[in-house]
Amino acid sequence: VSTVLITLLFLLNALLMPLVVELVKERAPGLALRVIRLAVRLLPRAHRDRYREEWTAERDEMERQNVSQIVSSLRILLGALSTGWILRKKKQDDAVTQLVRNFAQIHPDSSPLVHEFAQLQINQISQFLKGLSEGVGVSYDGEDREWLLGLTMQSRHAINAISLCTAHIDGEDFDVDGGLWDSDLGQRYLALQRDAMRRDVVIRRVFVIDQPGQANQDNLLRVCRQQRDLGIHVKIIDQSAMPDAIKSVMLDFIVFDNAISYEVLPASRNMKPTTFKTHLVLQPERVKERTRQFETFWPEALDVY
Amino acid sequence: MGKPMRVTLQTLRVLRALLDDPGGEHYGLEISKESGLPTGSIYPILARMEVSGLVTSAWEDIDETLAKRRRRRYYRLTSDGLEFARGEVANAARFLAPARRRPSGCLRPGEVSA
Numbered sequence: 001v002s003t004v005l006i007t008l009l010f011l012l013n014a015l016l017m018p019l020v021v022e023l024v025k026e027r028a029p030g031l032a033l034r035v036i037r038l039a040v041r042l043l044p045r046a047h048r049d050r051y052r053e054e055w056t057a058e059r060d061e062m063e064r065q066n067v068s069q070i071v072s073s074l075r076i077l078l079g080a081l082s083t084g085w086i087l088r089k090k091k092q093d094d095a096v097t098q099l100v101r102n103f104a105q106i107h108p109d110s111s112p113l114v115h116e117f118a119q120l121q122i123n124q125i126s127q128f129l130k131g132l133s134e135g136v137g138v139s140y141d142g143e144d145r146e147w148l149l150g151l152t153m154q155s156r157h158a159i160n161a162i163s164l165c166t167a168h169i170d171g172e173d174f175d176v177d178g179g180l181w182d183s184d185l186g187q188r189y190l191a192l193q194r195d196a197m198r199r200d201v202v203i204r205r206v207f208v209i210d211q212p213g214q215a216n217q218d219n220l221l222r223v224c225r226q227q228r229d230l231g232i233h234v235k236i237i238d239q240s241a242m243p244d245a246i247k248s249v250m251l252d253f254i255v256f257d258n259a260i261s262y263e264v265l266p267a268s269r270n271m272k273p274t275t276f277k278t279h280l281v282l283q284p285e286r287v288k289e290r291t292r293q294f295e296t297f298w299p300e301a302l303d304v305y
Numbered sequence: 306m307g308k309p310m311r312v313t314l315q316t317l318r319v320l321r322a323l324l325d326d327p328g329g330e331h332y333g334l335e336i337s338k339e340s341g342l343p344t345g346s347i348y349p350i351l352a353r354m355e356v357s358g359l360v361t362s363a364w365e366d367i368d369e370t371l372a373k374r375r376r377r378r379y380y381r382l383t384s385d386g387l388e389f390a391r392g393e394v395a396n397a398a399r400f401l402a403p404a405r406r407r408p409s410g411c412l413r414p415g416e417v418s419a
Contacts, residue, residue: 050378051348053375053376053378054333054377055348056375057374057375057377057378058333058334058344060374060375061334061374062334064374072343072344072345074345075343075344075345076344076345076348077345079344079345079347079348079349080348082349082352083348083349086352086353086356087356090356
């Protein structure tokens with residue numbers, strides 16, 4: 001039996017192998033290009049165009065020299081892990097060197113206030129990095145707009161936001177994100193979101209209202225339409241229709257790349273909103289919980305027309 | 306000044322390939338062939354050398370349509386890189402050279418001839 005089996009396998013191999021080799025040869029250029037594309041994605045964004053071109057030129061040259069493109073591309077892919085690490089490390093080293101150099105260059109004759117202020121800033125950066133490196137997150141008393149803009153600038157895949165709209169205590173004035181979208185910060189934030197979408201980042205935002213009637217508020221519809229026209233996926237949800245358990249935990253948050261949650265704690269829900277605290281949440285479980293919350297609201301929310 | 310980068314055996318082979326034509330321009334595939342290393346190993350070494358200031362790189366200035374190929378990225382040793390490469394290759398040569406044998410009839414200090 002085993003002799004028959006071995007003979008059959010041998011025949012099968014003899015018949016199929018040339019077909020497999022032909023198939024691989026035929027598809028090699030396309031496969032090699034795909035592998036190179038994958039390798040390029042392992043590099044920091046700033047270096048991708050250069051290496052894409054360099055490695056594609058090399059693949060072409062290999063094709064002309066009849067060298068196995070797939071094996072070479074796979075080797076490039078393996079090497080790209082180290083190349084990416086080296087380039088990222090260089091970027092970090094440069095930033096730290098620059099920080100230290102700039103700090104050291106503050107003129108010795110400058111006012112003591114300048115020196116102390118610079119020292120305070122260095123300490124804050126150090127605390128901020130400690131929070132990030134320990135994975136617990138960081139908090140800021142008030143609103144930190146640089147975090148919001150910086151995270152939008154660096155996001156790669158997805159931005160999911162829950163925005164609470166507030167009716168003021170007199171009931172007449174209706175606020176969308178505390179007037180954020182009409183401010184300079186709001187305009188810069190929108191411009192960065194537009195850039196992010198050009199990098200194929202998908203942005204979804206749910207505006208949460210207190211009562212069904214607020215869905216027709218002019219300023220809410222204007223903001224929604226403006227964002228929708230930019231390419232942001234915008235919806236509105238009425239929190240009065242939600243279960244109490246969900247209502248009680250409603251807060252403004254933005255989850256970037258399912259990795260960091262930017263959370264804003266307002267001073268009061270019924271007055272003109274001012275930001276009491278801003279948190280950057282990094283703990284995977286808490287970020288996952290925010291993502292889950294967002295994904296619960298999204299299908300329930302209504303499209304804007 | 307400390308060493309600008311750690312030198313492995315693979316790095317040495319790249320340095321030696323670049324030293325074959327120290328003022329010349331070299332591209333990845335060519336360095337790979339001359340050093341005998343696969344291209345996947347070449348690029349991390351070249352990237353490390355570039356961030357350490359030992360090589361610079363620039364695009365080849367050609368008309369791709371006329372040349373019927375894509376432009377290459379050329380690497381060239383900087384003056385620091387040249388000095389570093391020469392030093393490291395010489396060190397390695399000294400280190401790897403076989404121990405010189407003592408000519409017969411010579412005495413070590415303290416030895417007494419019969």
